[in-house]
Each structure stands twice: as C-alpha cells, then as structure tokens.
Amino acid sequence: MSTTTTEVLIIGAGLSGAVAALELSRAGIAITCLEQGEWPDPGAYPGDKTDFELQAMGPWHANPNIRQAPADYPILDDSSEIKPMLYNAVGGSTILYSAHWMRFQPGDFCVRSLDGVADDWPISYRDLAPYYDLNDQEFGVSGIAGDPAYPDHPEYPLPPLPIQTWGEKVAKAHHRLGWHWWPGSNAIASQPYRNRRPCVQRSTCRAGCNEGAKASVDRSHWPEALANGVKLVTGARVFRILLNDKGQASAALYRDAEGNTQRVDANLVLLACHAIGSARLLLNSANSQFPDGLANRSGQVGRNLMMHPLSRIVGFFDEPMMSWQGHWGQSIYSMEFSETRAEHDFVRGAKWNLGPSGGPLGAALYPMDEARSWGNALHHRVNRWLGRSAVWGITAEDLPDPHNRLVVDRDHVDADGDPTIRIHYQVSENSRRMLDFMTSRAIESFQEAGAYDTSARRLVTDNGWHALGTCRMGSDPQTSVVDPWMRSHDVENLYIIDGSVFVTSSSVNPAATIAALARRCANQLIKTRYDTGVASQ
Amino acid sequence: MILQLSEDQRNKIALLARCILPGAHGQPSAAEIDLEYAGIDRALKSRPELAGNFCTILDRFDSDAEDFLAHLSETDFNLLMTLICAAYLMDSSVKKALGYSGQEALTPNRGGFGAEELVLEMMQQPKRYRDI
Ligand SMILES: Cc1cc2nc3c(=O)[nH]c(=O)nc-3n(C[C@H](O)[C@H](O)[C@H](O)COP(=O)(O)OP(=O)(O)OC[C@H]3O[C@@H](n4cnc5c(N)ncnc54)[C@H](O)[C@@H]3O)c2cc1C
Numbered sequence: 249m250s251t252t253t254t255e256v257l258i259i260g261a262g263l264s265g266a267v268a269a270l271e272l273s274r275a276g277i278a279i280t281c282l283e284q285g286e287w288p289d290p291g292a293y294p295g296d297k298t299d300f301e302l303q304a305m306g307p308w309h310a311n312p313n314i315r316q317a318p319a320d321y322p323i324l325d326d327s328s329e330i331k332p333m334l335y336n337a338v339g340g341s342t343i344l345y346s347a348h349w350m351r352f353q354p355g356d357f358c359v360r361s362l363d364g365v366a367d368d369w370p371i372s373y374r375d376l377a378p379y380y381d382l383n384d385q386e387f388g389v390s391g392i393a394g395d396p397a398y399p400d401h402p403e404y405p406l407p408p409l410p411i412q413t414w415g416e417k418v419a420k421a422h423h424r425l426g427w428h429w430w431p432g433s434n435a436i437a438s439q440p441y442r443n444r445r446p447c448v449q450r451s452t453c454r455a456g457c458n459e460g461a462k463a464s465v466d467r468s469h470w471p472e473a474l475a476n477g478v479k480l481v482t483g484a485r486v487f488r489i490l491l492n493d494k495g496q497a498s499a500a501l502y503r504d505a506e507g508n509t510q511r512v513d514a515n516l517v518l519l520a521c522h523a524i525g526s527a528r529l530l531l532n533s534a535n536s537q538f539p540d541g542l543a544n545r546s547g548q549v550g551r552n553l554m555m556h557p558l559s560r561i562v563g564f565f566d567e568p569m570m571s572w573q574g575h576w577g578q579s580i581y582s583m584e585f586s587e588t589r590a591e592h593d594f595v596r597g598a599k600w601n602l603g604p605s606g607g608p609l610g611a612a613l614y615p616m617d618e619a620r621s622w623g624n625a626l627h628h629r630v631n632r633w634l635g636r637s638a639v640w641g642i643t644a645e646d647l648p649d650p651h652n653r654l655v656v657d658r659d660h661v662d663a664d665g666d667p668t669i670r671i672h673y674q675v676s677e678n679s680r681r682m683l684d685f686m687t688s689r690a691i692e693s694f695q696e697a698g699a700y701d702t703s704a705r706r707l708v709t710d711n712g713w714h715a716l717g718t719c720r721m722g723s724d725p726q727t728s729v730v731d732p733w734m735r736s737h738d739v740e741n742l743y744i745i746d747g748s749v750f751v752t753s754s755s756v757n758p759a760a761t762i763a764a765l766a767r768r769c770a771n772q773l774i775k776t777r778y779d780t781g782v783a784s785q
Numbered sequence: 786m787i788l789q790l791s792e793d794q795r796n797k798i799a800l801l802a803r804c805i806l807p808g809a810h811g812q813p814s815a816a817e818i819d820l821e822y823a824g825i826d827r828a829l830k831s832r833p834e835l836a837g838n839f840c841t842i843l844d845r846f847d848s849d850a851e852d853f854l855a856h857l858s859e860t861d862f863n864l865l866m867t868l869i870c871a872a873y874l875m876d877s878s879v880k881k882a883l884g885y886s887g888q889e890a891l892t893p894n895r896g897g898f899g900a901e902e903l904v905l906e907m908m909q910q911p912k913r914y915r916d917i
C-alpha cells in the first residue's frame with residue numbers, strides 16, 4: 249500500500265466534485281480527487297452511430313444494474329418502486345444527464361413554513377442565488393431570464409435553444425389556457441461557448457454528447473481544474489474513510505484499478521459520491537466511534553431518500569415535426585402546478601418539461617397501456633409516434649420519508665468485495681395523487697395544442713435520475729447529518745457536498761442546485777481556510 | 786465474439802420476424818429485407834450479451850408465431866422484440882420507408898427560438914412564486 253498526502257481530498261469526480269475542485273483550485277489549494285470510474289471516451293458515445301437506440305438500452309443505459317460497466321457497483325433495487333439511474337466516470341451522472349438547468353423556486357426551501365410538511369432548509373434561495381448566477385456562466389446555460397415563476401436574475405449567457413414545432417404548439421395552448429410555460433433553460437450551448445461547440449439537435453444527450461455541446465463536467469470543469477494542478481486519480485474506488493485520534497477524517501483507503509489498496513492522507517475530506525454512493529461510503533466506514541456509520545450519530549445517513557416520481561405523457565399530432573431530433577433537454581417547461589393549492593388533494597407540486605420523443609425503436613418498444621403489439625398494430629404504433637409526437641415529463645416533488653432509505657447489504661458485494669447498498673423506497677400517496685392530477689392536466693395541455701391522441705404512463709418506474717436527501721442538511725445535529733455549510737455535524741473536517749444534503753427535493757431537476765451548493769461550500773472553505781478543523785497529520 | 790446462429794435458428798427468426806413485422810402501412814415486410822442474416826447479425830454485434838438468452842428463446846419456438854409471442858414471459862418477449870425490431874429498423878430500406886434518416890447533426894435555426902411574442906407576454910405577468 250502506498251500513501252500520498254494532500255490538503256483537500258475530494259471523493260467523486262462527478263458534478264459536485266468537479267465544481268468544488270475547480271473553485272478550490274482557483275484559490276491555489278492542493279487537491280487530490282479519487283474517482284472510481286475512468287475518463288469517458290466521447291468517440292465511443294453511440295449518438296452518432298446507427299445502433300444508438302439499441303446501445304442506449306444496454307451498455308449506455310442509465311441504470312447501473314442494466315449497464316453493468318466495470319466502474320459500476322450493484323445497487324439492490326428489488327425493494328424500490330423506482331430504479332436508480334446514475335453514471336460512474338469522470339463527469340459522473342452529467343455524462344448522461346439531459347442538462348435541464350433549473351433553479352429551485354424560493355418556496356422550495358421553506359415547505360414546512362409554507363405548507364406544514366417536511367422541513368425547512370436552514371438556508372434560503374437568497375443564500376444560493378449568487379452561486380446559481382455564477383454557475384449559469386460556468387455551465388454556459390442557454391435560456392432567457394424573466395420567468396415570472398422565479399425572482400429576477402441575470403440573463404443567461406446564451407440564448408434559448410429552439411423550442412421546436414411541438415414547443416410552439418404547446419406554448420400557444422398554454423397561452424390560451426392561461427397556464428404558465430417558459431422556454432427551456434438547459435446547460436447546452438446554443439452557440440459556441442468557451443471550449444464547447446453548439447448543439448446539433450441530434451437528441452442523443454442521454455448517452456453522452458458527441459459534439460461536446462452539453463455541459464458535462466468532464467468538459468466544462470475538469471480541464472481547467474487539472475490545469476490548476478488538481479490531481480485526479482481514476483479507477484480509484486474509496487471503500488473507507490479513516491479518523492485520527494481526534495475524531496477527524498484523516499485518510500481514505502481506496503482500491504486502484506489493479507485492485508490494490510492505496511491510501512491518501514488529507515487535511516479535509518469532501519464527499520461527492522452522489523446521494524447513493526456517499527451514504528454507502530459513510531455506512532461502510534462504520535468504526536468503534538461510529539458503529540452505525542461514519543458521521544451518523546443522528547441515524548439519518550441513508551434515510552429520507554427522495555427519487556422524484558415521474559409521469560410521462562405522449563401527445564400525438566397529425567403534422568410531421570421530425571420529433572426524433574431536438575435537444576433531450578427541455579424544449580419548454582411549465583411551473584403552472586408547482587406550488588400547493590387549496591383545491592388540490594395533495595401538497596406541493598410538479599414541474600413539467602416538454603421534449604422530443606426519440607427514434608423508431610423506442611416507439612416500437614415503449615410500454616403502452618395496450619396489450620403486446622406486433623404485426624400491423626406495431627407498424628401503426630411506430631408510424632404515428634415517429635416524428636409526430638412530443639412528450640411531457642412530469643416530476644413530482646418527493647417529500648422526505650425516513651422509511652425510504654439505503655441500507656448496507658453485507659451479503660452482496662461489489663467487484664472489490666465491499667458491501668453494496670440496498671434501496672427501500674415506496675412512492676407516497678401524496679405523489680400518486682399528484683401525478684394522477686398532473687397526468688389529467690397534461691392530457692388537456694396536449695389536447696388544447698391539437699394532439700389527436702395521448703398516451704399516459706402515470707408512474708414511470710425506470711427513472712430514478714434524481715436520488716437526493718440521504719445525508720440531510722440541518723441546524724440540529726440530532727436530526728441532520730450536515731450543517732448549513734455542508735460540514736458534517738459529527739466529524740468536523742468532513743463535508744458532504746452532493747445531492748445527499750437536500751432537505752426537500754423541490755419538483756425541479758436538481759443539478760443546478762447541487763452545483764450551487766457545492767460552489768457555495770467551496771467558497772466558504774476558501775474564506776475560512778485556516779478555520780476548518782483540519783486534521784493534523 | 787459474435788455467436789454464430791444455426792440455419793435452424795435463422796429460419797425461426799425469419800418466421801417470427803414475418804409475424805412481428807409484416808408488410809403494412811407502406812413498410813416492407815421483414816421477409817423483404819435480409820433480417821435473419823445481415824439484420825440480426827448487426828443487432829447481435831451491437832448487443833452480444835443478449836445472444837445467449839435470444840438463442841434459448843429461439844430454441845423453444847416451434848412454428849406458431851402468434852401463439853408463441855402471446856405466451857412468452859415479459860422478459861423474453863421484450864428481449865425478442867428488442868433484437869428483431871432493432872434488426873428491422875436499422876435496415877436502410879426500412880428507414881427510407883419510414884422517412885427516418887437516423888439521429889442527424891443539424892444546424893439549428895439561429896434566427897430565434899420560437900414563440901418570442903408569447904414569451905414577452907408571459908414576462909409581463911405578475912410573479913407567481915411563493916416565499917417567506
Ligand atoms: C440519465 C440522467 C438524466 C439526468 N438529467 C438531469 C437533468 O436534465 N437535469 C438535472 O438537473 N439533473 C439531471 N440528472 C441528475 C444529475 O445528473 C445528478 O443529480 C447529478 O449529477 C448528481 O451530482 P453528484 O455530484 O451528486 O453525483 P454524480 O454526478 O453522479 O457524481 C458522483 C461521482 O462519484 C463517484 N463515486 C461514487 N462512489 C465512489 C467511491 N466510493 N469512490 C470513488 N468515486 C466514487 C462516481 O463514480 C461518480 O463519478 C440526470 C441524471 C441521470 C442519470
């Protein structure tokens with residue numbers, strides 16, 4: 249075993265790890281980042297190949313249990329109604345994300361005060377706003393400011409991507425209905441931006457962007473961070489965080505690409521392994537001081553998992569729209585039903601995003617309500633779908649429930665022999681009622697837009713893209729894992745900087761908020777560089 | 786390594802594919818394209834990990850395609866449909882008949898994003914978010 253030393257150790261080179269690494273490296277701080285995956289090879293992305301759809305259903309699937317790539321660890325999901333989706337490589341899940349770039353609405357931070365459910369965050373929209381603004385520039389977001397669903401903020405650096413024929417139809421429909429809509433804000437370049445080429449609308453974003461138009465952090469952040477001197481070690485799966493005799497995080501043990509155990513000593517440890525990976529690592533790092541998992545005196549590590557239950561509604565139009573093309577990010581979105589309303593039989597709300605509908609194989613295999621189809625019926629299904637349909641994806645705000653949780657399963661191990669994780673997750677009654685309501689409204693939206701038919705999946709189970717909440721933030725160490733600066737209550741120089749810390753989930757996609765939180769945390773560390781309770785070597 | 790299909794297996798693929806994808810709606814029948822040879826080989830080259838289960842399913846098939854498809858387990862049905870539909874839909878004559886040229890790199894219209902006037906109207910609306 250070799251031992252190296254660093255000032256700051258970041259575990260995980262995905263979204264939050266990259267944002268923190270770049271910010272800290274600009275301040276000249278010495279950083280080592282350990283990432284279990286490898287650098288992605290954009291030349292291997294299947295988007296520009298004829299078998300794209302077939303590849304996206306297998307080796308490029310977002311579910312690691314289906315993909316089974318060497319960097320993936322098994323996530324036992326038979327007790328989970330929603331299946332996990334993530335990616336393990338430099339860039340993390342941003343390699344596959346659709347890059348919908350959404351801020352939380354202000355009320356999302358205070359749902360207990362507003363609606364009497366869950367908990368308020370110990371921070372507000374105003375605390376995060378400066379970091380949202382900075383990151384909009386860093387990620388090269390395309391969009392237009394002025395949405396009445398949000399406080400005013402600076403203009404995005406790039407104009408919106410085309411909202412496409414389907415977007416115009418639905419925008420007009422919402423105008424007639426008096427419903428909110430807005431051109432999609434996406435971390436996708438609509439024009440050349442820094443080192444990124446503009447989007448070519450190939451619609452294959454969910455399996456890596458061949459053009460480099462999408463802001464996946466392997467392109468938007470890591471090159472500068474490396475140039476600033478960050479040491480990024482790939483193929484390095486951390487399996488344990490060690491404490492020194494002062495109870496500070498002092499080292500991480502990892503297995504390198506050859507399976508050998510290595511050690512990195514550090515003054516400060518930032519955990520950025522995704523809401524599933526971070527909870528797993530903490531639970532696997534249990535020791536005599538923390539028998540239930542590192543930094544887990546509250547018993548909250550792994551609990552309150554939120555997964556954003558999703559409905560998908562397809563609208564069928566007569567007019568050919570070439571709707572297999574178009575960015576997989578959002579063409580338009582609607583926050584019409586994102587807030588609690590007295591007349592609803594559920595609390596909180598959902599975010600709607602409208603997008604293209606993909607190619608013919610997806611159309612042939614899409615699980616519709618009808619029985620199995622083949623023969624003439626199959627041709628009919630593909631013909632009416634291909635190029636003539638659009639999709640509303642509807643994300644329900646998922647409220648935290650301590651029973652929805654991750655637990656270590658010692659009977660099952662990853663490729664290195666370390667215990668893996670099991671998800672227990674059930675969709676709440678509140679979410680079900682919400683999605684029923686939203687589905688009916690989305691059908692109305694499409695009908696008003698001129699769709700001659702619709703097909704709805706009220707609950708899509710293979711969509712756990714937004715795992716959140718497993719190391720919740722709070723001011724009270726009894727009920728939360730990290731403080732408002734994302735510093736662990738129990739281990740003073742351990743920070744958790746990824747989506748684990750979400751107190752509630754909002755209904756919007758989380759990446760912009762994860763990135764803002766990570767940047768805010770990094771800034772605070774820079775400001776208080778000598779006051780972080782560093783581990784003495 | 787691509788698994789070599791036997792002639793018997795290829796005949797079965799042809800029978801099943803003709804049932805799944807007959808000529809209709811302006812689309813060629815699976816019989817009119819080289820599905821049970823070049824088509825299925827291309828699909829299996831893309832997804833070699835499916836070959837073993839695919840062959841097991843084929844080996845259970847006798848001759849009544851409709852009945853076989855109706856009674857397959859969900860998993861087996863999906864696997865069979867994935868490979869046979871992919872083999873069909875990747876064929877150039879099928880794509881041409883569909884008017885589908887694959888996922889292409891386009892140059893988006895840089896003149897505007899669409900519905901600009903409606904955005905201006907929406908901008909004038911009162912703020913609609915809550916806060917404390
Ligand atoms: C298909 C898909 C579509 C999505 N679309 C959107 C979208 O449109 N908009 C949006 O806002 N969000 C979207 N998301 C969600 C978004 O991508 C994630 O929320 C975000 O990337 C999470 O950031 P993170 O830093 O927490 O984790 P990640 O970005 O997943 O990074 C975690 C990294 O940690 C590494 N890691 C884990 N464990 C270890 C270990 N033990 N040792 C070393 N390394 C480790 C992993 O390999 C990974 O690289 C999508 C996600 C997916 C999968």
Ligand code: SF4
Pocket residue numbers: 295436446447448449450451452453454456457458459460461462574575576
């Ligand atoms: S649609 Fe745009 S962002 Fe998506 S993969 Fe293509 S070029 Fe990249």
